[in-house]
Amino acid sequence: MFDHIECFYRPGTLREALALLQKTGRRGAIVAGATDVVTRADRSPRYFIDVTHLDLDYVRKNGRGCTIGAATTMMALEKSSIIRGFAGGILAKAAATCGSIQNRNMATVGGNLANASPAADSAVVLLALDAHLVVANSRRKHRIPLAEFYVGPHKTVLKSELIVEIVIPALPGGRSGWSFQKLGRTETDISLVNAAVGLQADAHGRIKWSRIAMGAVGPMPVRARAAEKLLAGNALSEDLLAQAGEAVMNAVSPISDGRASAEYRREMSAVLARRALRECAAQAGIPIGN
Amino acid sequence: MQVMLTINGEAKRLSITPGDLLLDVLRRECYFGVKRGCETGECGACTVLVNGKPVNSCLMFAAQAEGTEILTIEGVAPDGNLDPLQTAFLDHGAVQCGYCTPGMILSAKALLAERPDPTDAEVREALAGNFCRCTGYLKPVEAVLAAAQAYRQAGSRGVSTKSGRSRGQARKKR
Numbered sequence: 144m145f146d147h148i149e150c151f152y153r154p155g156t157l158r159e160a161l162a163l164l165q166k167t168g169r170r171g172a173i174v175a176g177a178t179d180v181v182t183r184a185d186r187s188p189r190y191f192i193d194v195t196h197l198d199l200d201y202v203r204k205n206g207r208g209c210t211i212g213a214a215t216t217m218m219a220l221e222k223s224s225i226i227r228g229f230a231g232g233i234l235a236k237a238a239a240t241c242g243s244i245q246n247r248n249m250a251t252v253g254g255n256l257a258n259a260s261p262a263a264d265s266a267v268v269l270l271a272l273d274a275h276l277v278v279a280n281s282r283r284k285h286r287i288p289l290a291e292f293y294v295g296p297h298k299t300v301l302k303s304e305l306i307v308e309i310v311i312p313a314l315p316g317g318r319s320g321w322s323f324q325k326l327g328r329t330e331t332d333i334s335l336v337n338a339a340v341g342l343q344a345d346a347h348g349r350i351k352w353s354r355i356a357m358g359a360v361g362p363m364p365v366r367a368r369a370a371e372k373l374l375a376g377n378a379l380s381e382d383l384l385a386q387a388g389e390a391v392m393n394a395v396s397p398i399s400d401g402r403a404s405a406e407y408r409r410e411m412s413a414v415l416a417r418r419a420l421r422e423c424a425a426q427a428g429i430p431i432g433n
Numbered sequence: 434m435q436v437m438l439t440i441n442g443e444a445k446r447l448s449i450t451p452g453d454l455l456l457d458v459l460r461r462e463c464y465f466g467v468k469r470g471c472e473t474g475e476c477g478a479c480t481v482l483v484n485g486k487p488v489n490s491c492l493m494f495a496a497q498a499e500g501t502e503i504l505t506i507e508g509v510a511p512d513g514n515l516d517p518l519q520t521a522f523l524d525h526g527a528v529q530c531g532y533c534t535p536g537m538i539l540s541a542k543a544l545l546a547e548r549p550d551p552t553d554a555e556v557r558e559a560l561a562g563n564f565c566r567c568t569g570y571l572k573p574v575e576a577v578l579a580a581a582q583a584y585r586q587a588g589s590r591g592v593s594t595k596s597g598r599s600r601g602q603a604r605k606k607r
Contacts (some may be wrong), residue, residue: 145452151434151496174494181454181492182473191451193497218486243562244540245489246474331561 153193161281163192164303175214176249179258208313213253213306217241231321237264253306259297262334267358271339277308293363319343320426322419334359335403336411340419344427349378360395360408367394379424380432388413438498441508449495456490466506466535477563480536481505487540506535521580529567537563541577
């Protein structure tokens with residue numbers, strides 16, 4: 144299937160990898176876990192550049208937040224005590240649903256983001272966590288907010304660039320709750336709808352702020368900003384949950400495919416968002432009135 | 434290009450093309466227990482252990498295997514004495530056509546190396562990436578739980594102080 148590949152590069156440093164990326168240009172393709180590269184079977188690359196030997200597999204935490212090497216596998220994320228203890232462990236939970244163990248042992252978080260599947264489970268969580276990507280080419284290194292990274296299904300702003308690191312800013316202090324929700328045919332199947340939600344309680348048990356990210360319901364994962372605004376500053380009630388669900392439904396633009404209809408996905412977006420909000424509220428100690 | 438790796442304990446230097454998949458290379462080298470199934474990383478028939486971790490060899494480039502240790506089903510019973518997992522699969526009728534069996538046994542082997550006393554749910558998760566189209570999953574799950582007990586009794590995976598769960602109890606949990 145890949146008999147047209149002329150060279151498989153295994154650079155040992157980031158500088159070397161970026162030089163190869165520049166040299167091979169459009170004919171070079173980045174390989175990390177390979178799970179997407181093989182299944183996509185794009186015949187245009189002539190060169191593969193393996194980025195799994197650049198010391199980009201790490202998870203670190205400091206006062207400014209969390210940084211994750213782009214070549215960290217889904218399995219390493221799900222096992223990382225830092226990730227399990229950060230924001231209710233929602234990134235670990237999402238990583239644990241990204242396919243079978245065999246695939247999670249290979250698939251990397253950078254690859255999951257760069258592949259730009261609208262259903263990517265790590266992307267929806269990182270969007271809710273306001274993550275930035277550190278992206279490099281041979282000339283410069285810069286930061287891109289994940290919210291500005293996608294331009295369409297399987298399309299990103301990357302141009303012969305490599306995702307080096309994912310940066311999650313420190314969470315605001317105070318009592319917060321986080322939830323990852325996924326609707327799939329099985330636990331490890333591709334998501335029909337996924338959601339990552341966080342919220343924080345103020346001193347009066349009202350919602351200080353909320354973040355609601357929805358995936359698999361549009362060309363790219365989206366934040367339901369109108370729903371977030373609706374919740375901010377208010378006490379949570381069944382009525383407000385229903386309104387937030389409506390706002391989430393208005394924020395998504397799902398398609399119908401072999402897995403589910405657009406109507407079903409839209410309806411389930413509200414269900415998952417409400418389910419997530421309830422879980423977050425319980426964690427944050429926010430009561431739900433009538 | 435050349436790749437140096439260890440397969441079933443044997444050091445090998447193999448000639449590969451840059452785009453070769455590990456599955457194709459292993460089968461070319463006559464490790465026919467590595468089965469060609471879906472070739473899209475769904476079915477797990479091509480599962481091998483790479484440095485002890487289950488991986489779909491259809492989704493891995495052979496060039497990525499440089500310096501790794503690979504275990505295929507052929508290396509599980511090198512001296513002809515069946516591994517307790519293999520015995521348990523036979524005893525429990527967990528093998529029908531056998532196509533998925535090598536992958537299931539390797540996935541289970543990796544699980545038991547990490548979790549000598551797995552729960553029913555952990556066994557099911559470990560086998561979730563190995564599709565069986567004949568007999569189903571009940572018997573393989575039972576076989577893995579029985580093999581875990583056999584391993585513990587034999588002490589071949591470190592002696593666990595916890596008492597082994599009987600098959601009857603394991604079934605009740607579901």
